[in-house]
Each structure stands twice: as C-alpha cells, then as structure tokens.
Amino acid sequence: MPEFTGECAKPQRRSIGARRNPATEAAILDAACDLLREKGVHGLTMEAVARRARAGKATLYKWWPNRGALLVAVYERSKxxxxxxxxxxxxxxxxxxxxxxxxxxxxxxxxxxxxxxxxxxxxxxxxxxxxxxxxxxxxxxxxxxxxxxxxxxxxxxxxxxxxxxxxxxxxxxxxxxxxxxxxxxxxxxxxxxxxxxxxx
Amino acid sequence: MPEFTGECAKPQRRSIGARRNPATEAAILDAACDLLREKGVHGLTMEAVARRARAGKATLYKWWPNRGALLVAVYERSKxxxxxxxxxxxxxxxxxxxxxxxxxxxxxxxxxxxxxxxxxxxxxxxxxxxxxxxxxxxxxxxxxxxxxxxxxxxxxxxxxxxxxxxxxxxxxxxxxxxxxxxxxxxxxxxxxxxxxxxxx
Incomplete structure (x- = not known):
C-alpha cells in the first residue's frame, strides 16, 4: 500500500512560460512534495504549502487554481x-x-x-x-x-x-x-x- | 462526487449458510450501511458497527475478518x-x-x-x-x-x-x-x- 516516502526528485524542468518565476515555482513544488511525504495527501493544503515555501497564497492560486491542480503538478514533475x-x-x-x-x-x-x-x-x-x-x-x-x-x-x-x-x-x-x-x-x-x- | 446519501436497500438475501444467524447478519449490515451514510467510509469501524447493531465484536470478526470485508459486504448486498x-x-x-x-x-x-x-x-x-x-x-x-x-x-x-x-x-x-x-x-x-x- 502506498505511503509516499520517496525522495522528491527534481528532474529537468520543462519550459514554464514567462509569467512564472522558476525559483518560486520550484520552491512551491518542493514544499508540496515534502508535505505530501511527511503528512500524506490530506496534509497538502494551499495554506501549508504557501507557509512552507514562504510564498504568497495569491501566487499559489495564480499558478494552480486549487490543491488538486498542485497535487497533479507534483506528480507530473516527478514523472x-x-x-x-x-x-x-x-x-x-x-x-x-x-x-x-x-x-x-x-x-x-x-x-x-x-x-x-x-x-x-x-x-x-x-x-x-x-x-x-x-x-x-x-x-x-x-x-x-x-x-x-x-x-x-x-x-x-x-x-x-x-x-x-x-x-x-x-x-x-x-x-x-x-x-x-x-x-x-x-x-x-x-x-x-x-x-x-x-x-x- | 459521491456522498453516500441513499437508502440502505435490503434486497432478498442469498443463502448465507447455517452458521450465520440471518437476523443478526441483517442487523449488522444495516448498521454498517447506516454508518456509511451518516459518517462516510471512515466512520465504518468494527467497533462502531458492533455498538450500533448491538452485536458482539467477536461475531462481527467471525463473519467478516475486518472492516474492508464488511464494507464490500455492504456493497454486495445492495448490488x-x-x-x-x-x-x-x-x-x-x-x-x-x-x-x-x-x-x-x-x-x-x-x-x-x-x-x-x-x-x-x-x-x-x-x-x-x-x-x-x-x-x-x-x-x-x-x-x-x-x-x-x-x-x-x-x-x-x-x-x-x-x-x-x-x-x-x-x-x-x-x-x-x-x-x-x-x-x-x-x-x-x-x-x-x-x-x-x-x-x-
């Protein structure tokens, strides 16, 4: 049964377009990945990710409309x-x-x-x-x-x-x-x- | 998205073998079904079902080894x-x-x-x-x-x-x-x- 205990691998990033700051995006996805590993899928909330990444919640919501989108983004990045x-x-x-x-x-x-x-x-x-x-x-x-x-x-x-x-x-x-x-x-x-x- | 809000239908029961008391079995499955409806999938615990059905936990465990088996039994009964x-x-x-x-x-x-x-x-x-x-x-x-x-x-x-x-x-x-x-x-x-x- 899956418990997410792995490393949060950071493969080479695809082009993310001009409007995103790559460093901020990476920090947010890293934070989301860490939370997922430590607290499971329910621990991944927009609030917790923003706090951990030291990013504004507005930034998170601008790039990912909700935690579902962010969860899938974490998966896509590792895959x-x-x-x-x-x-x-x-x-x-x-x-x-x-x-x-x-x-x-x-x-x-x-x-x-x-x-x-x-x-x-x-x-x-x-x-x-x-x-x-x-x-x-x-x-x-x-x-x-x-x-x-x-x-x-x-x-x-x-x-x-x-x-x-x-x-x-x-x-x-x-x-x-x-x-x-x-x-x-x-x-x-x-x-x-x-x-x-x-x-x- | 599914919220289980339906009636807990009790279709004609199949033969359940001699070792089970049909009335007790029905009471347990009814209780499990009610809990599922009221509290969701995590509310269905062996403890809670036994209490609600006024049945012994030993009886529950004899017929269904764990809550997974009971959950599937509730589904099978309605289907x-x-x-x-x-x-x-x-x-x-x-x-x-x-x-x-x-x-x-x-x-x-x-x-x-x-x-x-x-x-x-x-x-x-x-x-x-x-x-x-x-x-x-x-x-x-x-x-x-x-x-x-x-x-x-x-x-x-x-x-x-x-x-x-x-x-x-x-x-x-x-x-x-x-x-x-x-x-x-x-x-x-x-x-x-x-x-x-x-x-x-």
Whole structure:
C-alpha cells in the first residue's frame, strides 16, 4: 500500500512560460512534495504549502487554481512527460508504454498517482485536475495508436481515441489492484492485438 | 462526487449458510450501511458497527475478518449478484453488462464502489476484500466471454480471462472518471469487437 516516502526528485524542468518565476515555482513544488511525504495527501493544503515555501497564497492560486491542480503538478514533475516511442508495430509500442509507466508507478513517487485517483473520488478539485491530466495523456496515447493506423496496421473502423482509452484503462486497473508486475508485453498483446489486421 | 446519501436497500438475501444467524447478519449490515451514510467510509469501524447493531465484536470478526470485508459486504448486498445474460453475441452481452453496472453505479449505493476502490489505495484490508470481490466478478465475466468462444465467435487464441480483465478495466475507468453516461453499446463495441472473427 502506498505511503509516499520517496525522495522528491527534481528532474529537468520543462519550459514554464514567462509569467512564472522558476525559483518560486520550484520552491512551491518542493514544499508540496515534502508535505505530501511527511503528512500524506490530506496534509497538502494551499495554506501549508504557501507557509512552507514562504510564498504568497495569491501566487499559489495564480499558478494552480486549487490543491488538486498542485497535487497533479507534483506528480507530473516527478514523472516527466512521457514521450511515446514508435517501436514499429502497435504491440511493441504499447508494451514499451506499459513497461515505462509500470516501472514509474512502482516507485514511491509514482504511487502518488494512486493517491490522486483515490482522492479524486471524493474531492471535486482533484477530480478536475486528474481529468485534465488524463485527457492530455489520452491525446498523446491516441497519437501513438495513430502511428499504427497510418501504417495500415489497424483493422478498418478502429478509432484511435477509443482504443487508447482501453489501453489506458488496463494500465490504471493494474495500478489500482496492485498488479504492476504484469508482463508489459503480454498485456499489450492481450489489449491491442485484436485490433490489428490479421496477416494472411 | 459521491456522498453516500441513499437508502440502505435490503434486497432478498442469498443463502448465507447455517452458521450465520440471518437476523443478526441483517442487523449488522444495516448498521454498517447506516454508518456509511451518516459518517462516510471512515466512520465504518468494527467497533462502531458492533455498538450500533448491538452485536458482539467477536461475531462481527467471525463473519467478516475486518472492516474492508464488511464494507464490500455492504456493497454486495445492495448490488446483488449480477447474473450475466447471454444476448446471443458478445457485443450485446457485454453491452447488457455495462448497462446494468453503470445504472447501479449511478445510484448512491452504487457510488460506494468508488469509495471502496479509493479506500483500497491506502488500506490493506480493504484492498484484500476488493481483490477477492474482483476475482469473483472476473470469473463470472470470463464465463460470459466463454459463451462467445463456445459459439466460435472469438478469434483464435483469445483468452476469455484476459479479455474479461480488459472489459472490466474499461468499466472501472468510467466509474472512476465520472463517465457513467457513456453509451454501453458503443463502449462494448469499442472494447470487444476486435476480438470477434471478421465476417467474410
């Protein structure tokens, strides 16, 4: 069961646009990450984060509308934006995605995603932040499925968005039911091979 | 977002075996259900349920090893055991399943399942009770997929267990991301039609 006990890794930051002060943003995300580790998901409040980061609450609210958004931002920073790799065929491309995400979810920083999903079930702000994140990741995954479609790999009528939704569902279920040791390639085959044109 | 505010429906009870006193069992489940409604998922403790049901804690622990098991029992009682219906083809059979389960999950009693999944992310007892329940429902769903296989509907090499796992993942994701208004038939088609032998 996840307790967030890990280091609060600071990977190379992506461009954050001109309006944010990078040092202040980093201090706030560090503070949020520390609070999460020390006090759990309910300890992460805007008030506590602002105090710890010695930042103004107005600044926090300007960059993240609520604690849900901040919670997801902490997760995104530690995960980094996954770039799907085209492995030349859909099963291998999705296997590579599962391999990457299962490995990350096994870390204590990755386990934060379970807590976000759990919290989203009773906190509307977290649910909205999670939904925005889900749609962003779904778009990236649909694009990867589209590569297979462009190659003529997919059966006629397959909708990349719908297939990506199912691919993601299978991943989330593995996380939520503690089955991250599932073989990524086997799972990819079990989830997507039906949608591939049968070889004659 | 789910707040459990519904009635604690008492559908016809299934056989519970000789060792349980049906009246006591009902009193305990009623008490658990009331506590859940009044105080939320954390208000459901073995202590509080025993007190409210005027039952011995030893009795509770004899029938349900922990609060996780009791929480799942409350959910199961209100849901009843879903019997899959063979609609003559896999898409319609799964559409019928999605239709049923989405309709139930929309009710306040059904929303308890979100809370169980959420609670399972940080409570090992709840996780174990949920896992037992998941495996039981997965077996029933695999059997339904097996009907299609026996009819020769499925592509060669499809494993009913693996396909049932994916069918269930798509359902859970809809619950957890507040998308229970998804069209059940469309979703069934999007999840299973790839696994069906293409008509010549």
């Amino acid at each position: 980094g934006t996954h770039q799907h790799k085209d492995m030349g065929n859909l099963v291998d491309t999705i296997a590579e995605f599962y391999r990457y995400v299962f490995a990350f979810w096994k870390t204590s920083e990755g386990q934060v995603f379970r807590l976000i999903i759990a919290e989203a079930q009773s906190d509307q702000d977290v649910a909205e932040a999670l939904e925005r994140y889900r749609l962003e990741r779904l778009a990236a995954l649909s694009e990867a499925v589209g590569w297979a479609q462009a190659r003529g790999e997919l059966r006629e009528g397959v909708e990349p968005d719908a297939l990506a939704d199912t691919i993601m569902a299978a991943a989330w279920l593995r996380l939520l039911t503690d089955r991250l040791t599932t073989d990524p390639h086997r799972l990819a085959r079990d989830v997507v091979s039906g949608w591939i044109v049968e070889k004659q | 009843g055991t879903h019997q899959h219906k063979d609609m003559g083809n896999l898409v319609d059979t799964i559409a019928e399943f999605y239709r049923y389960v989405f309709a139930f999950w929309k009710t306040s009693e059904g929303q308890v399942f979100r809370l169980i999944i959420a609670e399972a992310q940080s409570d090992q007892d709840v996780a174990e009770a949920l896992e037992r329940y998941r495996l039981e429902r997965l077996a029933a769903l695999s059997e339904a997929v097996g009907w299609a296989q026996a009819r020769g509907e499925l592509r060669e090499g499809v494993e009913p267990d693996a396909l049932a796992d994916t069918i269930m993942a798509a359902a859970w994701l809809r619950l957890l991301t507040d998308r229970l208004t998804t069209d059940p038939h469309r979703l069934a088609r999007d999840v299973v039609s790839g696994w069906i032998v293409e008509k010549q």
